[in-house]
Amino acid sequence: MYGYAGRVLHVDLTTGRTWTEPLKEDLARKYIGGIGLGIRLLLEHCPSDVDPFSPENPLILTTGPLSGTIAPTGGNGHAFVAKSPETLGVGESKAHGFFGTELKRAGYDAVIFKGRAEKPVYLWIDDESVQLMDAKHLWGKSPLEAEETIKKELGDQYIRVADIGPAGERLVRVASIMNDRHRCAGRTGMGAVMGSKKLKAIAVRGTKDVNVANVDGLREFTKFLHERMKGPATRKYRTLGTPENVLVHNTIFCMPSYNYNRASFDKAEKVSGELLNERFVSRIIGCGSCAMRCEHVCVVPEGPYKGTVTRLEYEPLWAMGPYCGVDRLDAVIKGMDLCNYYAIDPIGSGVIVAFAMDCYENGILTKEDLGIEARFGNHEALLELLHKIGKREGIGDILAEGVRIAGQKIGRGAEKLAQHIKGLEVTGYDLRTLKTAALGYAVSFRGADHNRHGAYALDIAGKVDRYKYERGRAKLVKEMEDMYNIIDSLIICKFSRGVYYKGFEDMVTLYNYVTGLGLTHKELELAGERIQNAARLFNIREGFTRKDDHLPWKVMNVPVPDEGPAKGQYIRQEELDLMLDDYYEVRGWTKDGIPTIEKLKELGLEELLYIVEPKIKM
Amino acid sequence: MAAIHARRFVSADPRKCVGCAICEYICSLEKEKTFNPLKSRIRIVRLHPLINLSVTCRLCEDPMCVASCPRDALTQSKETGIILIDEDKCNGCGWCIEACEYGAVVLHPEKKVVTICDTCDGDPECVKWCPEEALDFVTSDVLAQKARIDSVKRLFIEAMKAVPAPL
Incomplete structure (x- = not known):
């Protein structure tokens, strides 16, 4: 091979x-x-x-x-x-x-x-x-x-x-x-x-050769993709980087802040991608084999966190900044450094800290519980709680369980302050104002995540009415999911997705030059769908049902309070049901979200029929 | 015979190189029809996210690699300055590897003879492929020119700061 x-x-x-x-x-x-x-x-x-x-x-x-x-x-x-x-x-x-x-x-x-x-x-x-x-x-x-x-x-x-x-x-x-x-x-x-x-x-x-089927084809196509990578398709990643999102999301009320209490951040200017680049980004470097440069390496030049060096992207910046109400970039960079030190997910960890802060503000957790006055915006509390999570020390032992379990353990209403889907902490897109993305998040097989579908792009680009879910969107979400599955299976970088102008067709060209397996782009697309179904089957086997395709509590119960066009937005159960019905239908799944026998046969997943057969007969 | 200053070699600009390794990939592809950095004549060094540089042969004058070879397998081309390797004489002893201060001599993992950048006959692929334009095919004289111009520019940026703003 x-x-x-x-x-x-x-x-x-x-x-x-x-x-x-x-x-x-x-x-x-x-x-x-x-x-x-x-x-x-x-x-x-x-x-x-x-x-x-x-x-x-x-x-x-x-x-x-x-x-x-x-x-x-x-x-x-x-x-x-x-x-x-x-x-x-x-x-x-x-x-x-x-x-x-x-x-x-x-x-x-x-x-x-x-x-x-x-x-x-x-x-x-x-x-x-x-x-x-x-x-x-x-x-x-x-x-x-x-x-x-x-x-x-x-x-x-x-x-x-x-x-x-x-x-x-x-x-x-x-x-x-x-x-x-x-x-x-x-x-x-x-x-x-x-x-x-x-x-x-x-x-x-590893010291062995990696050989490809068509050296000349790959060489030429790579050169071609390099040229695209230097162009508009990757502009954002090469210039301000993903932190550019801060002000973009903030302006259109899709950046949840203060643990989803608001849909924008009143101090966004202080944590913007523009400021990050001006004050902290020292170099932009690249990974092996990439002609883009996206890795914004930040250095804190002064103050209490002087000398901290780390990469920083939008999501960690959002989670430890706006989502915790923290308006200091040097503290966010230090927070990122602590996440690297303990090796914890900076998104999940930031969301957990914001959850703890919300518990503190609501009197569910006290200074004694937390060891610090964990008000929103207290950057010292952010760092202290990251240490506690990393070490499972004090309250950190409960917080280290993630927001879902922590919410259940703390009780007294804390469950409602835990923003997650399937137990995975939310990411930096306010789903109340991005209703195509909301579907993508609800059905994502790994829980709350923007990277299993990228459906926010449709909402943010204004290709659809982002405040209202309409039948037919599920088809768009499905197509993006299948594409993202292939991106993550070839393992190309999502930042480079824009250079594959023809989508699956460009990707299959690359795949065939390397492997020589001669897949058609339809076959690659079908593989994307197959992977989605296989993941769904694993979750079903573990007991997941339609009820697990849910949205975070605040998305369903707390209307956006921010003055402006997004005010009052949230997602009602009927709307979620409409999304799921639309999606399951497009996927060829039952009303309960179970892939049908016909669908699995179409995808060549006969060996996994045992998972759905007892459920469909029921 | 070209003057020593006319010898052109591949040099990476430390301010531009980001350590993406495309030079390694393309060198290995060009020279060996496969992907393997061990077969690349240019190698990246990333000591830290902020410290990246590709390194290859600098066509030294009186090169130590040539002088150190006990079997006279290495000679320097009088015309281009590249190091020529007689694969029949080389037995992979590695003295030249030790002698090179830049780590530009590498042992081919299968042939067990050394390989050194040959500048692709004066048209290096790595320079053409470097997305950052960090690689240059230059003479020492051009490098010196660049350094001089940069230093003067920096000097004048500082100098301009001291000049009072016009009324």
Whole structure:
């Protein structure tokens, strides 16, 4: 096979045994790689109803078919897939940088970790040689410290490392897996699953060639995509970066602030992308194989957080800034740095802090409970609570469970202040004023997320009436979901999605140049749909129903209070029902959101019929 | 015979290079028809997100790599200044690798002989592909010119600040 390494590595952490098996071409064609392949392997390797922290929950690491090649942005990604400790459904998260490339060059399309080590270990993959190494001395270290220690002790600076921090070790449910210093597979708690296995790090050195089917074709097409990448399709990412969203979202009332108490932030000017770039961005760098530059590296030049260096994107900025009412960029950058240190999802963590602040403002949690006056806007409280979450210290032990469980544990109305979908914390788009996005969020298989569909783009660009859901939008959402599944399975970067002017057609060209498998663009599109259905089937198998396609409490119950055109907007149950009916119909699912037998046969998912058969007969 | 200052080599501008590794990919593709940075004649170094630079052969005068080879496998082209490798003589001992202060000599992982940038016969692919235009195919003289111009510009930016604003 070209592009693919053609091998899956199995690691049983309980016994220490490792072995490989060939990657079946059929699986590659049907699930592409990345999250698609990961979800398919999850269905096969994760038994029903297991606790996400049990040794039986597999942690699956995948690369994409393009990893290791010059395919723009595709050369560098990797994905983690497991049953999520936050949602108890499909968990998946991707990261870019240089780690995925190295794993491909070592000769693996996927690594499946099962079991649990008796004591902390790390995996050292040196091409064919795969060893479990003692990680006692790394336990408790930050990802960066562990990465540097590993490189030093193995004596090779070109080793790439993906690892967890103190939070993953302590099973903080929003724990992430870091690589290349500050790249992060952040969402759905993959770091906690890794921690539950006592697996501190995965270190890789790959020295093999990555060969492609059509060198000249790929070369020419890459050059062509590079030119597009230098043009308008990626302007935002190369200039102000995603923090540009702050003022854009704020102006049109789609940036939730103060834990969804408002739809805009009164101090947005103080945390704008413009200000960030002017005062803090020191350089804009790039990942391997990418002709775009998006990674805005911030340096705090003065004040209490002087010398802090980290990348910062809109979502973390939003979560720890406007969503917590914090108007200091230096504190937000420090917050991002703490998230990197403990290895926690900066989005989820920011939302948890805002939840705690809302509890404090409402008298549900006190200064004694929190150890600090956690008023909205108190940047010291933000940082203090991030420390507590990372260490599971004091109230942090409850907050580390994520907003859903924390809300239930705290009670007394705290459940209503916990803004999540399926247990995953919300992201920086106010769904009350973006009703196409709201559908995408409600049905997203990994919970509240903008990155499973990107449907906000339709609302924000004004292509639809964003205040009113109308039948027919589900078709648009479905198309975007299928596309995003392919993006995450090829593992190309979403920031580059604009350069694929012809969508699936351009993507399949790239895929075929690399793999030589000769897929049609219809087949690739169908693979996107297949992946969506496979993820849905996993969730159904774990007991998810139509009721789980819900929206955060405030989206359904607190009308937008901000003066202006968005005032009074929220989403009623009837409106959500209309969205879901429309969506299930377009997907070919039943009224209860279960894929029909016909649909699964159409998608070649016969082997998974066992999941739906008893439910449909009922 | 070209004068020493006419020798052109690939140089990366530290202010522009972002460490994207496209030069590695394209070098490996051009020279070896595969993707593998170990087969690239130019290598990126990322010490920190803020510290990135691609490094390759600088066509030194009296190059240490040539001097250190006990088997006379390396010679310098009088015409272009590139290091020529006699693959039959090279036994991969690595003395030239140790001798090169820039890490520009690499051992081919399969052939076990060394490889060094040959500037693609005076038309380097990496320079053409660098999206940041951080790579240049230049002479030392042009590099010196650039540095001089930059320093004068910086000097005058400072100087202009001291000049009182016009009324």
